[in-house]
Amino acid sequence: MMPDLATRLAQQKHITTPRLETPFHPRIAALSETNDWYTWAGYKAPHSVFDEELEYFAIRSMAALFDISPMVKYRIAGPDAERYLNRLTVRNVAKLAAGRVHYTAWCDDHGHVLDDGTLFQLSADTFRLCCQERHLPWLLDSAIGFDVGIEEETTEIAGVALQGPTSFAVLSKAGFEGIERLKPFQLADFAHDGGTVTISRTGFTGDLGYELFVPAAQALSLWDRLWTAGRLHGIRAIGYAALNRARIEAGFIVSNADFMTAETTLRADRARMPDEIGLDWLVDMEKVNFNGRKAILEARRNQTLKHVLVGLEIEGNIPADGAIVYHRRKQEAGLVTAAIWSPLAKRNIAIASLARPYGTRLTEDFWVEIYAMRELQYQKMMKRARIVPRPFIKLDRRAANPPGLF
Amino acid sequence: MTSSDPARNISGAFDAIVIGGGHNGMTAATVLAKGGRKVLLLEAAERTGGAMRGYEFHSGYRAAALAHIVNRLDPEVAELLGLETRTTEALPTIALSLDGKHAVLRGAYGETIDGVSTAEAKAFAAMRKKLIFQAGILKRFLKRRPPEIGNVRMNDLGAFAGAGLSLLTRGREEGRDFLRMLLMNVADVADEYLSDDRLKGLVAFDATLGIHLGPRSPTSLLGLYYRLTGEANGRTGMQYVPKGGMGALAPAFEKVARSAGVTTRTGESVTRILADRGAANGVVLASGEQLSAPVIVSAAHPKATFLALCDTADLDTGFVRAVGNIRSKGNVAKLDLALDRLPSFTGVSTDDLRGRLVIARSITHVEDAFNPAKYGEFSPDPVMEITIPSLADPTLAPSKGATLSALVEFAPYDLKCGWDNGKPAFEKIILDKLEHYAPGLSQNIVASNLMTPADMEMHYNLPGGHWHHGELQADQLLVNRPVNAAAGYATPLSGLYLASAGSHPGGGISGLPGLLAAKRILSETRP
Numbered sequence: 029m030m031p032d033l034a035t036r037l038a039q040q041k042h043i044t045t046p047r048l049e050t051p052f053h054p055r056i057a058a059l060s061e062t063n064d065w066y067t068w069a070g071y072k073a074p075h076s077v078f079d080e081e082l083e084y085f086a087i088r089s090m091a092a093l094f095d096i097s098p099m100v101k102y103r104i105a106g107p108d109a110e111r112y113l114n115r116l117t118v119r120n121v122a123k124l125a126a127g128r129v130h131y132t133a134w135c136d137d138h139g140h141v142l143d144d145g146t147l148f149q150l151s152a153d154t155f156r157l158c159c160q161e162r163h164l165p166w167l168l169d170s171a172i173g174f175d176v177g178i179e180e181e182t183t184e185i186a187g188v189a190l191q192g193p194t195s196f197a198v199l200s201k202a203g204f205e206g207i208e209r210l211k212p213f214q215l216a217d218f219a220h221d222g223g224t225v226t227i228s229r230t231g232f233t234g235d236l237g238y239e240l241f242v243p244a245a246q247a248l249s250l251w252d253r254l255w256t257a258g259r260l261h262g263i264r265a266i267g268y269a270a271l272n273r274a275r276i277e278a279g280f281i282v283s284n285a286d287f288m289t290a291e292t293t294l295r296a297d298r299a300r301m302p303d304e305i306g307l308d309w310l311v312d313m314e315k316v317n318f319n320g321r322k323a324i325l326e327a328r329r330n331q332t333l334k335h336v337l338v339g340l341e342i343e344g345n346i347p348a349d350g351a352i353v354y355h356r357r358k359q360e361a362g363l364v365t366a367a368i369w370s371p372l373a374k375r376n377i378a379i380a381s382l383a384r385p386y387g388t389r390l391t392e393d394f395w396v397e398i399y400a401m402r403e404l405q406y407q408k409m410m411k412r413a414r415i416v417p418r419p420f421i422k423l424d425r426r427a428a429n430p431p432g433l434f
Numbered sequence: 435m436t437s438s439d440p441a442r443n444i445s446g447a448f449d450a451i452v453i454g455g456g457h458n459g460m461t462a463a464t465v466l467a468k469g470g471r472k473v474l475l476l477e478a479a480e481r482t483g484g485a486m487r488g489y490e491f492h493s494g495y496r497a498a499a500l501a502h503i504v505n506r507l508d509p510e511v512a513e514l515l516g517l518e519t520r521t522t523e524a525l526p527t528i529a530l531s532l533d534g535k536h537a538v539l540r541g542a543y544g545e546t547i548d549g550v551s552t553a554e555a556k557a558f559a560a561m562r563k564k565l566i567f568q569a570g571i572l573k574r575f576l577k578r579r580p581p582e583i584g585n586v587r588m589n590d591l592g593a594f595a596g597a598g599l600s601l602l603t604r605g606r607e608e609g610r611d612f613l614r615m616l617l618m619n620v621a622d623v624a625d626e627y628l629s630d631d632r633l634k635g636l637v638a639f640d641a642t643l644g645i646h647l648g649p650r651s652p653t654s655l656l657g658l659y660y661r662l663t664g665e666a667n668g669r670t671g672m673q674y675v676p677k678g679g680m681g682a683l684a685p686a687f688e689k690v691a692r693s694a695g696v697t698t699r700t701g702e703s704v705t706r707i708l709a710d711r712g713a714a715n716g717v718v719l720a721s722g723e724q725l726s727a728p729v730i731v732s733a734a735h736p737k738a739t740f741l742a743l744c745d746t747a748d749l750d751t752g753f754v755r756a757v758g759n760i761r762s763k764g765n766v767a768k769l770d771l772a773l774d775r776l777p778s779f780t781g782v783s784t785d786d787l788r789g790r791l792v793i794a795r796s797i798t799h800v801e802d803a804f805n806p807a808k809y810g811e812f813s814p815d816p817v818m819e820i821t822i823p824s825l826a827d828p829t830l831a832p833s834k835g836a837t838l839s840a841l842v843e844f845a846p847y848d849l850k851c852g853w854d855n856g857k858p859a860f861e862k863i864i865l866d867k868l869e870h871y872a873p874g875l876s877q878n879i880v881a882s883n884l885m886t887p888a889d890m891e892m893h894y895n896l897p898g899g900h901w902h903h904g905e906l907q908a909d910q911l912l913v914n915r916p917v918n919a920a921a922g923y924a925t926p927l928s929g930l931y932l933a934s935a936g937s938h939p940g941g942g943i944s945g946l947p948g949l950l951a952a953k954r955i956l957s958e959t960r961p
């Protein structure tokens with residue numbers, strides 16, 4: 029009934045290797061001028077490749093290649109796969125068609141978010157779940173009573189995001205025939221190097237863009253294919269710093285940055301319900317039972333939700349990362365979890381977590397206290413902040429059909 | 435299929451469906467019916483009774499029930515049943531000794547003792563007084579729904595205050611002693627008070643019977659406390675066999691259920707508890723028939739209830755994980771002997787044969803018997819308690835014949851060599867042991883039947899063959915019985931309630947889980 033421990037450990041070999049390299053590593057290492065690496069889910073990943081600033085502009089005006097291989101990937105297959113995922117995740121998987129992708133989240137019994145991620149329906153009974161954290165024990169325990177197989181395929185499958193206005197042109201040039209038919213959140217298989225590459229029109233930038241998944245052995249040939257095709261379209265390899273700017277502009281949240289995942293929190297009050305991190309729109313109370321349903325329903329009914337996630341526009345141009353948010357300059361109301369000066373919106377923007385009723389009943393007169401370190405001295409600023417809707421930018425080219433051939 | 439009510443086929447006409455016709459299921463059904471609910475009781479076997487159900491183990495010889503003595507039937511349940519316990523006599527416990535010089539506990543758990551020195555009798559009386567006082571404090575929590583952590587009600591506070599007061603009135607010393615002893619092992623406590631190995635062996639045996647602990651395992655005293663929360667006729671620790679024998683219990687429960695208006699269907703096994711978006715609303719029978727009711731009460735084992743009867747899709751992962759981790763592997767075997775005459779135990783009077791005979795020579799004997807169980811082996815020198823059920827109910831055996839029932843530990847559910855291989859060897863060991871205390875017994879044996887935990891699992895639909903429906907240990911008690919999210923009889927599925935021994939306070943024929951579950955249901959607004 030309960031799965032065997034030894035088998036589980038054998039399925040989580042990553043634990044024994046402190047820092048892995050992704051299948052694309054040889055190419056990125058060769059391009060790296062900054063030699064600026066960080067650890068992403070046990071993998072060596074570039075924080076920047078040549079210049080954080082220019083890498084950001086590669087996303088917004090050319091085409092950017094971002095290695096997403098460290099993203100944790102699970103293959104979920106079997107007759108009960110849909111039923112299983114409908115119980116696991118908060119969104120209605122019955123509404124997800126084959127060949128489509130949706131953004132979703134999953135919770136524990138208390139309705140606290142374990143992680144968010146994207147769910148790819150590869151075929152009628154086969155799915156791929158992509159996320160930040162590893163969840164195999166939870167996914168396996170969730171499978172008790174279901175006819176479904178769950179395998180982690182993080183190391184086996186390499187992934188790369190191709191984002192930016194010329195990304196469609198790059199793929200066309202690379203010879204992926206029929207790529208023009210892919211609509212946002214749609215996926216399809218294409219021939220590559222004697223095998224197939226799964227391309228979805230998805231991304232984490234709010235821009236026109238694609239994500240490509242390929243068996244690790246074909247990773248380098250895929251990179252080379254894109255790189256060659258992209259030469260005249262300004263293709264660049266980028267690191268996380270640039271992507272992070274783009275995702276903040278797009279209003280996307282990152283687990284363990286904008287919210288703590290329930291299984292990694294040490295403090296009981298740090299876990300968050302979907303409604304507390306802006307994911308209430310994912311939760312489908314009408315569908316069949318799912319993990320956390322009762323808890324979320326009760327929290328809504330009893331109005332015990334404690335937090336709310338908001339977008340802020342802050343006066344000035346100093347990013348307010350980590351700043352405390354005040355109501356009427358005095359009362360502490362929350363914390364900025366991500367902030368940048370947006371080059372595209374030309375505004376100083378931020379994502380913040382506020383303690384209700386701030387952000388729900390009380391929506392005016394917010395201030396952020398920014399401590400800017402200037403040559404070993406803090407410059408303290410109290411700046412006015414306004415709650416604004418997310419995303420902070422909206423690009424028509426993201427959803428244009430067919431996509432623009434820039 | 436049999437039925438006691440022709441109106442049974444009106445589907446949806448019931449306010450509550452109770453799954454499982456054991457004593458807890460029948461108690462819950464009866465209390466609900468008396469509370470004005472229309473109740474349907476479903477029992478998979480051809481007869482109700484659960485572990486009180488007897489069985490024929492040899493032509494002409496029957497075992498009255500799985501349980502062979504009553505020591506904790508709740509007075510409220512006894513009254514509900516109309517059981518005549520006032521005139522019931524407290525049966526003695528004979529702590530057997532190889533030399534035939536036994537210690538005999540008379541009255542309610544040894545109010546007086548024969549066969550020990552005056553000093554030892556005094557020491558036992560002091561220990562008995564101490565333990566009964568402390569068990570009394572715990573008892574306050576046994577007959578009420580466990581408090582809900584984070585949502586403590588006023589009357590929970592009352593119970594805490596009551597427990598605190600009863601300690602305070604006895605002085606600081608008692609309070610300190612209670613906290614000191616609560617999680618101790620029974621061996622250290624016995625060593626503290628007693629010097630007679632027979633008495634020490636007996637309390638060590640009583641503390642660990644049906645629990646996967648040895649007397650030297652931490653917290654093993656809890657088992658003895660649990661035993662001493664039982665009462666009969668207002669006398670704590672008393673044990674008895676009802677008039678007509680243990681076999682009279684099941685019919686008594688059936689009768690009171692019937693007269694309360696409970697509709698009973700036997701031979702109907704439930705295969706699925708139906709639910710929709712967090713609310714249980716019916717059951718599916720093996721025949722495919724669907725029955726709906728706003729309240730479903732499961733007196734089946736919690737693991738069976740949630741992992742077999744419920745669709746796990748209706749439950750949350752963490753809950754399923756917790757239920758899957760309930761420790762519920764039995765380690766007691768039951769031996770039934772068909773005898774051609776009443777056995778004779780050296781040094782035991784015929785009158786005392788009506789009591790309980792315990793083979794547990796010392797604490798070390800019990801501990802040594804437990805040790806192999808940790809590694810999936812049975813005891814080469816087991817400990818056991820013996821009764822002669824045919825004395826209370828002569829119909830169990832042909833005239834002049836007799837039956838003997840022994841609960842033997844330790845017999846781990848997961849026997850390393852498998853029970854098919856191990857059973858004959860273990861049975862031989864038990865018979866050899868018995869022969870030491872009752873010479874000549876082997877010549878009187880007409881037939882024998884050993885029921886291992888694996889057999890109990892099969893015959894009584896008891897996962898793990900554990901009669902408590904889950905280990906009765908500190909981490910699976912009170913607010914964590916069977917698991918925290920279902921500790922108050924209500925479960926994460928609204929409309930589904932638990933009423934088995936797997937719920938608070940635990941196993942043994944007490945009727946309390948069933949009684950408390952029904953009270954909880956009656957206390958809630960009717961759907």
